[in-house]
Amino acid sequence: MGTLQLIVCLLLLSCCAMRRSRAAYEDVAIDLNDDILGLIVFKSELHNPPALSSWTEDDGSPCSWKFIQCNSATGRVSGVYLTGLDLSGRLGKGLQKLQGLKVLSISNNNLTGELRPELAQLPNLETLDLSHNKFTGQLPSSFSSLGSSLRYLDLSQNMLSGPLPDNVFQNFPSLSYLSLSGNSFQGPIPSTLSKCSVLNGLNLSNNHFSGNPFIQNGGIFALNRLRLLDLSNNLLSGNIPTGIYTLHNLKELHLQGNQFSGSIPSDISLCPHLLKLDLNSNFFAGNIPTTFGTLKSLVFLNLAHNTLNGEFPQWVGNLTNLQHLDVSDNGLTGVLPMSMGDLKSLKSLILSNNKITGNLPTSVVQCNGLKTLQLKGNLFNGSIPERLFTMGLEEIGLSENRFTGSIPPASGQVFESLLVLDLSNNDLSGEIPPEMGLFSSLRYLNLSRNNLHSRIPPEIGYLQNLTVLDIRGSALYGMIPGDLCDSSSSLSILQLDDNSLTGPIPQEIGNCSSLYLLSLSHNNLSGPIPSSMSMLKGLEFLRLESNELSGEMPKELGTMQNLLAANVSYNKLIGRLPPGGVFPSLDASALQGNLGLCSPLLKGPCKLNVQKPLVLDPNAYPNSMHGHNEGNEIARRLDHHKFLSISAIIAIAAAAIIVIGVIIITLLNASARRRLAFIDNALESIFSSSSRSGTPSVGRLVLFDTRTSGNLFADPESLINKASEIGGGLFGIVYKATIGAEGRIVAVKKLYKSNILQYPEDFDREVRALGKVRHLNVASLRGYYWTPQLQLLVSDYATNGSLQFRLHERPLNLAPLSWDTRFRILLGTAKGLAHLHHSCSPPIIHYNLKPSNILLDENYNAKVSDFGLARLLTRFDNHSIAGNRFQGAPGYAAPELVCQSLRVDEKCDVYSFGIMVLEIITGRRPIEYGEDNVVILNDHVRVLLEEGNVLDCVDHSMGEYPDGEVLPVLKVALVCTSQVPSIRPSMSEVVQILQVIKTPVPQRQEGY
Known part of the structure; x- marks a missing residue:
């Protein structure tokens, strides 16, 4: 009996165990179904994701699906890896079902919409990577509850915006990496960030954060485990107090592109592991701290575009691991030390636009790894070290200094390595070395504004990759070599102005098939303009003024449809202008000084190369009566012409009397006006004197x-x-x-x-x-x-407000601007600027051209406003304007305005005009935060033009538009925004070009 009872008990226990096992299995099955359900719902919000074809609800488990990882112990989904699958759509619901999820990576896709607040319901999440998508909106407040297990958070390169809640980082004790870069977040950096005590990587770059994140005993200084700190390209400001030494583990510190001021903190030198230090484009002042000489591990140092002064640091030779040094666009003085040669690892040395003097130390040639040497805009003197042209340099920029002597001969590695050589604006003399023809990789050669007194060596024609050749104003003589383009078809800019070149323009110029700028003005060139020039189908700018060119202009030049501007003034040309292209619309200033040219815009004799009339001798024919009649007819015509000449003389005399009378009356009126003005000025002087005497006026x-x-x-x-x-x-x-x-x-x-x-x-x-x-x-x-x-x-x-209002702030009840209206606005703006530049004495430079300064009257005529106000400043020069580079409209400042030691001229307005034209046509702002970080409008349009898709950027809200007008206007805008000021056209040339674009080319007459 006891044995039977024991058997029954064992059976009961076995049944109970089976029921418990079945219940546990059912629980796991339910959890697995939750994972499948969550992923299928998430997939449903995506647009036709072929990469996720293996995800189907018919499966019993998602663990076999692609891009899914499961926990082997629990069977739950632990990782979703969807990086770079070209997914589009929205980040939908469903993911909150994955309660075992630890890693969610959906970076490098095209997802849009707002971030789901349900993501905060994933309690075990350790890695969240949503970078490089197109998410918009603000950061959900629920993200502060993401969980204490989160270690890695990357939301960079999206389109998120708004301020961050101050409490957003209060619950991230395990967070070791945080990146919000490349968004549009604004406002102060949340103070709760200091609670992320184990953070070792922080990237908040390329946003609109403001304020000062460096607060003593708090803020960023509390994150003493940081190895990477990147706050670059924001609106952060203020002085940086002592305290960076607490970040003693730092390896990279990036603060560039902000508005920090005051002295550079000297305690940065107490971060012994620092490898990269970038403080460029701020308002730091004073000397470079001498303590920086102890940063022996430093490989990258950039202090450019600040207001630093004092002598160039003599301790720089201590930084033996340094690979990149840039202190350009400051006010540094002194000389370079001989210890520069100790920088054996140096690859890039950029000291442009300072006030450094003395010789370039010969020890620089001991920097065997040097690739870039930029010393532009200093006060260096003496000769160029000869061995500089034996190194493996890729870029040599010594322009705008006081170097003397000859250009050193080249040898060794430089023949194959050199890409850019700029020796312009010095006092170099002697021949151009023929060895330059052996620079097989050279793309840019600028020897302009020197005293070379040299011929152009024919070896220059051997440069197969040359795109820019500029030898203006260097006392060149002799003839232009005919084989300049024999070896290269890539030459796009040829500038030989202001020399003493003689002889004809070579017929071989037609071989330079890639030229878009040809400038040979102010020489002694003679002979006819070669008809082969018409083979330059890509030529956009042609300058031949002030030479001795003669004969008729080849009519084939009228077939050059890409030519936007030409100047042939002050030559000895005769005959008709080419019938097509830009020539019928040229301004008188581009033609004057040629007394034989035929144009309604010019005065003086017009010589046409036409067949002489046939003259018959009436006595040579037997029919003398017929000859006598012809002679009488000729006599009558002569008498008639004599009568007309006398009438013309009388008319001219009468007109002269009338003109003299008008002048006399005008002078009398002017005299009266001056007397009235004298009275007004006398009263005003009385009024003005009170203010100088201290009496309130x-x-x-x-x-x-x-x-x-x-x-x-x-x-x-x-x-x-x-x-x-x-x-x-x-x-x-x-x-x-x-x-x-x-x-x-x-x-x-x-x-x-x-x-x-x-x-x-x-x-x-x-x-x-x-x-x-x-x-x-x-x-x-x-x-x-x-x-x-x-x-x-x-x-x-202005009745219709500003261009800024109509482009970017237009209410819904106002129709978008049509193409014709936009063209009228940009042409009117060009005419207004041309008047300020060329008709005012002295010329008025705007300096601050942008859409908000273009007013629109009731007929949408553009009115340039805010011009010339710099004249009202107590201290005005080009440098003071350049110093305001952060106050103007972003994207409109010409590159030369950023360089405080460069003088600027009207070409900075031309650059701003080009940017504004792009904004008018595309409807986009000059700088936008887009899919891949910051989108620079002119770079974006230039890339589209090179790809052949430039019309894709046109603002389609303006309705229909003619491709034949929009496309050349875009090209003009890109030429106006060239980085090289000399390449940009003048505003008068821009007006001519725009008028040609809008005016249909007349049909060529039959048999002309």
């Missing part, structure tokens, strides 16, 4: 066009209240106001007081000079209001 409004002066403003602040504000810029804030009894609507700019002229007579003189500028496409300055505390400028009010 009463503010008054002066209107130039109505001669209204002395009108008092009872309350000027009532005109410029916040409610009437309509814009602002570099010099002040603009308001809409009503003045006078007639209720005239005007635009009033309240100038910022900083650096504005303080004496009323100085202010009056400069404003009146600007007020005299009158042009259809220039916003007229109508008057001003002045007190020592308040300065206002009065100008016409």
